[in-house]
Amino acid sequence: MTAPIASAVPPAIALVAHDAKKDEMVAFARAHEAWLSAFRLFATGTTGGRIKDACPALDVTRLKSGPLGGDQQIGAMIAEARLSGLIFFIDPLSPMPHDVDVKALTRLSVVYDIPMALNRATAELLIRADGFHPAPVSSD
Numbered sequence: 001m002t003a004p005i006a007s008a009v010p011p012a013i014a015l016v017a018h019d020a021k022k023d024e025m026v027a028f029a030r031a032h033e034a035w036l037s038a039f040r041l042f043a044t045g046t047t048g049g050r051i052k053d054a055c056p057a058l059d060v061t062r063l064k065s066g067p068l069g070g071d072q073q074i075g076a077m078i079a080e081a082r083l084s085g086l087i088f089f090i091d092p093l094s095p096m097p098h099d100v101d102v103k104a105l106t107r108l109s110v111v112y113d114i115p116m117a118l119n120r121a122t123a124e125l126l127i128r129a130d131g132f133h134p135a136p137v138s139s140d
């Protein structure tokens with residue numbers, strides 16, 4: 001494994017998983033622990049807790065739980081050019097009380113054109129493509 005970039009501050013990525021996808025996120029984190037360790041990691045509260053339990057060596061900053069504002073916190077980081085990518089294992093089969101927050105987060109990833117994987121297959125492709133790079137410096 002090689003570091004994604006040569007930089008004093010490693011790029012940051014966010015990890016989020018809906019409840020039905022948390023086991024998959026844990027399996028993903030375990031499978032790619034060495035790769036993930038090259039990044040500063042941010043996660044919504046429950047997702048981050050599961051990842052920390054499975055991979056205690058990973059330095060994961062836990063934000064609020066998604067339904068309590070965690071998705072919006074990650075969206076704000078994207079708007080401030082503080083994130084290089086989003087891995088968000090969404091559950092497309094369950095209604096969510098915070099559906100508007102989920103939509104806002106995915107929308108901002110598109111607005112700011114950061115790599116966003118909404119399922120494991122795409123996350124695996126992004127890893128293979130070395131697709132996460134430092135966030136561009138915000139121009140406003």
Ligand SMILES: O=C(CO)COP(=O)(O)O
Nearest residue numbers: 044045046047065066067
């Ligand atoms: O709800 C989420 C994303 O929309 C995830 O939040 P948790 O990681 O706190 O469960």
